[in-house]
Amino acid sequence: MTEPSVSENVVPQKQPTHPMDSWLRQDRLPHIWCPGCGIGIAFSATIAAIKESDFPREKISIVSGIGCSSRAAGYLNIDSFHTTHGRAIPFATGLKLANPDLKVFLFAGDGDLFSIGGNHFIHAARRNMDLTIICINNYIYGMTGGQFSPGTPMGAMSSTSPYGNQDTPFNLPHLAEAAGAAFVARWTTAHVRQLKKAISTAFQKRGFTFVEVISPCPTVYGRRNKQPFGIQMMKTLLETSQINHNARGHEWDILLDKPVVLGNFIDRERETFVERQKAFQEHMETYLSEKEIKGGTYGD
Amino acid sequence: MLDRNKNRALTGVHFMNGDCACAEGALMAGCTFFAGYPITPATEIAERMAQRLPSVGGIFIQMEDEIASMNAILGAAWAGAKSMTATSGPGFSLMMENLGLGLVTETPCVLVDVQRGGPSTGLPTSVGQADMMQARWGSHGDYEIIALAPESPQECFDLAIKAFELSEKYRMPVLIMMDEVIGHMNEKVIIPEASTVKPYPRRLPTVPPDQYLPYHPGTDGIAEMAIAGQGYAVHVTGLTHNEKGYPEINSRAQAEMVQRIVQKIRLNTKQIIMLEEDQLENAEIVVVSYGISARIAQLSIQQARNEGIKVGLLRLITVWPFPEEYVQNLAAKVKGLIVPEINMGQMVREVERCSHGKTQVIGVSHPGGGLHTPEMILDAIRRAKE
Ligand SMILES: Cc1ncc(C[n+]2csc(CCOP(=O)(O)OP(=O)(O)O)c2C)c(N)n1
Numbered sequence: 055m056t057e058p059s060v061s062e063n064v065v066p067q068k069q070p071t072h073p074m075d076s077w078l079r080q081d082r083l084p085h086i087w088c089p090g091c092g093i094g095i096a097f098s099a100t101i102a103a104i105k106e107s108d109f110p111r112e113k114i115s116i117v118s119g120i121g122c123s124s125r126a127a128g129y130l131n132i133d134s135f136h137t138t139h140g141r142a143i144p145f146a147t148g149l150k151l152a153n154p155d156l157k158v159f160l161f162a163g164d165g166d167l168f169s170i171g172g173n174h175f176i177h178a179a180r181r182n183m184d185l186t187i188i189c190i191n192n193y194i195y196g197m198t199g200g201q202f203s204p205g206t207p208m209g210a211m212s213s214t215s216p217y218g219n220q221d222t223p224f225n226l227p228h229l230a231e232a233a234g235a236a237f238v239a240r241w242t243t244a245h246v247r248q249l250k251k252a253i254s255t256a257f258q259k260r261g262f263t264f265v266e267v268i269s270p271c272p273t274v275y276g277r278r279n280k281q282p283f284g285i286q287m288m289k290t291l292l293e294t295s296q297i298n299h300n301a302r303g304h305e306w307d308i309l310l311d312k313p314v315v316l317g318n319f320i321d322r323e324r325e326t327f328v329e330r331q332k333a334f335q336e337h338m339e340t341y342l343s344e345k346e347i348k349g350g351t352y353g354d
Numbered sequence: 355m356l357d358r359n360k361n362r363a364l365t366g367v368h369f370m371n372g373d374c375a376c377a378e379g380a381l382m383a384g385c386t387f388f389a390g391y392p393i394t395p396a397t398e399i400a401e402r403m404a405q406r407l408p409s410v411g412g413i414f415i416q417m418e419d420e421i422a423s424m425n426a427i428l429g430a431a432w433a434g435a436k437s438m439t440a441t442s443g444p445g446f447s448l449m450m451e452n453l454g455l456g457l458v459t460e461t462p463c464v465l466v467d468v469q470r471g472g473p474s475t476g477l478p479t480s481v482g483q484a485d486m487m488q489a490r491w492g493s494h495g496d497y498e499i500i501a502l503a504p505e506s507p508q509e510c511f512d513l514a515i516k517a518f519e520l521s522e523k524y525r526m527p528v529l530i531m532m533d534e535v536i537g538h539m540n541e542k543v544i545i546p547e548a549s550t551v552k553p554y555p556r557r558l559p560t561v562p563p564d565q566y567l568p569y570h571p572g573t574d575g576i577a578e579m580a581i582a583g584q585g586y587a588v589h590v591t592g593l594t595h596n597e598k599g600y601p602e603i604n605s606r607a608q609a610e611m612v613q614r615i616v617q618k619i620r621l622n623t624k625q626i627i628m629l630e631e632d633q634l635e636n637a638e639i640v641v642v643s644y645g646i647s648a649r650i651a652q653l654s655i656q657q658a659r660n661e662g663i664k665v666g667l668l669r670l671i672t673v674w675p676f677p678e679e680y681v682q683n684l685a686a687k688v689k690g691l692i693v694p695e696i697n698m699g700q701m702v703r704e705v706e707r708c709s710h711g712k713t714q715v716i717g718v719s720h721p722g723g724g725l726h727t728p729e730m731i732l733d734a735i736r737r738a739k740e
């Protein structure tokens with residue numbers, strides 16, 4: 055028997071297109087995320103939310119830092135900035151202020167945004183800087199192989215807490231609220247509909263908006279914490295979480311033996327940085343028009 | 355109505371310090387975005403920008419630290435603005451990481467370091483020139499940098515304009531290495547009409563998005579730069595990347611990228627380097643210096659000339675890239691090169707390296723907190739003469 059030739063055997067077929075295809079940089083696929091990782095779920099929820107929004111595509115920018123989550127910037131087919139570890143927020147701040155017509159959002163990890171970049175986070179929230187922040191909290195530094203992060207629950211195992219994490223994690227919604235965020239929500243990758251809706255709200259709302267996404271990292275977190283499979287972790291997220299939009303403050307703490315509280319927690323109106331800047335510029339326009347700009351004015 | 359274009363220039367003759375002159379030069383060059391964090395002796399630049407930017411419709415933002423400031427100016431540049439930050443040693447150290455991001459993503463912007471005494475907090479209010487090697491090598495990895503060193507408030511103004519031009523032309527961050535004395539010294543500064551200086555334009559893409567490659571060099575080695583919001587779906591990463599801007603983690607992509615960002619400077623050193631030559635024609639001994647130290651040296655040279663010693667001055671206006679060929683040729687012709695600088699010996703190493711042992715090189719170091727006396731440099735000149 056002769057072997058069938060390749061051309062007989064493999065019928066070149068055009069792949070059916072997916073509604074999100076045009077949003078992805080097809081030439082960068084396959085992505086780096088592990089099987090069972092939650093980042094992809096959060097990423098597609100994000101794309102779905104963006105697609106629903108009224109922003110023209112060319113006016114949307116994604117900015118990220120460094121980490122597994124931050125790789126998202128490299129896959130989205132829009133203006134995309136994959137900056138340095140922890141520095142996405144100040145980079146995004148410059149981008150947004152120099153062109154306020156842009157819708158600028160971030161997609162980054164718990165380590166990136168809250169350890170090395172924590173200072174930038176609170177200051178951007180304080181300013182109510184017009185940015186939407188999507189934080190993938192996988193309880194770990196994923197990219198570097200599973201060291202504990204400011205999102206790792208107390209007692210959890212990691213490569214640098216081989217006897218259990220001695221540190222207390224940040225309560226991210228509490229931090230965001232205290233620092234001044236206009237919108238604060240927490241969902242998990244097992245709550246895709248609610249997650250998409252929260253991202254959508256965060257995206258459309260003015261000011262500094264924050265969505266924490268609890269997301270499984272089976273490879274370097276689950277494996278060390280008796281949950282080596284993504285599907286297991288998703289089940290756990292469903293079974294051990296509680297939706298309570300009215301929960302407050304310390305009820306949002308994440309503890310290994312307590313359910314994780316989810317919801318759209320904070321939704322409030324504060325004047326945003328860009329709004330203040332616009333008002334300031336208008337004021338200066340009149341103020342300075344009446345003055346002559348010359349040496350003497352500036353106390354030389 | 356505000357005449358934003360006209361307001362770029364504070365046309366007239368001023369009595370102004372170097373920091374303010376630097377800020378005025380930036381505005382003249384078309385800078386519309388400043389992000390910074392207060393630090394002596396650079397604060398006056400931020401203050402001046404805070405005061406003046408509204409009149410050109412620009413943005414001033416005081417960030418939470420220098421790391422944030424550096425990143426904010428990179429972000430602003432990708433939105434199309436001419437952007438700047440200014441700092442001193444401790445802040446310069448914090449900016450090093452993302453200076454690297456600016457270099458590898460080929461982002462035009464200007465970073466000013468008004469040098470004070472170090473290391474660490476050092477001498478907050480007094481002079482130093484000890485960040486010269488940090489300017490060259492401070493961020494990790496391989497790169498070439500452009501750094502300019504003004505010697506007067508007027509030159510702070512002029513070189514700020516030049517720095518923006520170079521940053522746009524070569525698509526990269528450009529450093530202005532001032533020092534505390536130049537920054538705080540008040541002198542006459544002449545500012546011309548706005549119409550005499552046109553902001554150097556961004557080299558925007560000349561092809562449609564589907565043909566655009568953000569890191570594909572043109573014939574002069576520099577790539578066109580798309581900005582956010584124009585439909586180019588540009589991807590910008592600090593990872594090693596290919597012409598498309600996509601990460602490519604292998605040694606071939608690394609070689610291509612690193613060689614290109616290095617070569618775009620190395621192949622253009624002649625166009626970039628600015629030097630001032632004074633009494634070099636028949637000089638047997640040459641003082642090679644920059645910034646405030648070069649000004650002190652002028653007095654020493656005068657005195658040496660009075661004593662009959664044929665000595666001249668080579669002032670480095672561009673300190674990086676270093677004028678290798680020029681110094682090499684000079685070394686072959688003279689009896690000695692004297693290098694006064696307010697550090698324990700930084701640029702003198704470059705002078706030595708490029709001299710290839712053809713002449714004696716005498717460093718005149720000063721640990722900072724004050725200036726050389728003309729006699730210190732004169733002594734070195736006399737020693738070289740012997
Ligand atoms: C300045 C600096 N320090 C350390 C690193 C190494 N590093 C890369 S990713 C990362 C942690 C990422 O964790 P996270 O932000 O939670 O993202 P994840 O990978 O979990 O999605 C670290 C420490 C770096 N790239 N830069």
Ligand code: SF4
Binds near residue numbers: 086271275
């Ligand atoms: S290491 Fe963890 S976070 Fe990173 S891609 Fe794999 S599963 Fe996801």
Ligand SMILES: [Mg+2]
Binds near residue numbers: 191203
């Ligand atoms: Mg993480």
